[in-house]
Amino acid sequence: MTQKFAPLAPRGAALGDEVHARLADAILDGTLAPGEQLRDQELAEWLGVSRTPVREALQRLERVGLVEVIPHRYTRVALPRAEDDTMEFVAYLMGNLTRMTAARATDETLREALTYADDMVHAARGEDRAALAERSYAFFSFLTRAADNVAVRRVMKEAEVAIRRDIKDWRPFVDCPVARGGLYQEYRDALAARDGAVAEDVLRRIHGLA
Known part of the structure; x- marks a missing residue:
């Protein structure tokens, strides 16, 4: 996949919150499209962070329905709800x-x-x-x-x-x-x-x- 993010520049906020905000914004503006598969290693490399804050951010986004996780199959951007x-x-x-x-x-x-x-x-x-x-x-x-x-x-x-x-x-x-x-x-x-x-x-x- 093409590089979609510039690496994060620390702003003093918790790193997990910054990663969450960046991924959430990318889903909202279509940078990460509905149905697109998300690979934590790839996202971590793009953002210049470890996989841990990326995984935490994806879990938070899954809880509110923006990300869909099927264990051992895929993690992807969820389709919009009704x-x-x-x-x-x-x-x-x-x-x-x-x-x-x-x-x-x-x-x-x-x-x-x-x-x-x-x-x-x-x-x-x-x-x-x-x-x-x-x-x-x-x-x-x-x-x-x-x-x-x-x-x-x-x-x-x-x-x-x-x-x-x-x-x-x-x-x-x-x-x-x-x-x-x-x-x-x-x-x-x-x-x-x-x-x-x-x-x-x-x-x-x-x-x-x-």
Whole structure:
């Protein structure tokens, strides 16, 4: 196989985390394509590291479904999961994060969350679905921090890359920009009022789960 990576330049982070991040990014951007076989020795040589951090990174990626391992046969980049399953998981998780943020965020954190929400509302009123997906994910990522829940952060540290891969071709449930923008505005206003229950209800309507 052709050399696909420049050797890692140590940045002070744990080597295993750096290898994991590099491989995850390569899967996301298609450098490592779905179905492509992965050989730990080859990856280690490309990255200029030993096989140990590569094996650890592949195990982490297997746990979240980005890598498929069949013992004594192959290790390969997994095919994408069903987008609907991942989007359902994200929507329900985002509802819980909304409730936690509404209940416990400081005023300053809430204002920052609303800045992200305003960007999302603006994108929802347009026709650029990729922009809406990008703004929505930025908001979702912020909520994982704003909710101030250690368990959520631990889960997302491992699952984030798989979620990003599975929903990269996401399309909004509400097709009409006017109706869609109105729902996103309702969600934003409920969060601003710290009404987590209403915000979660609107979020489910946005994603067709009500």
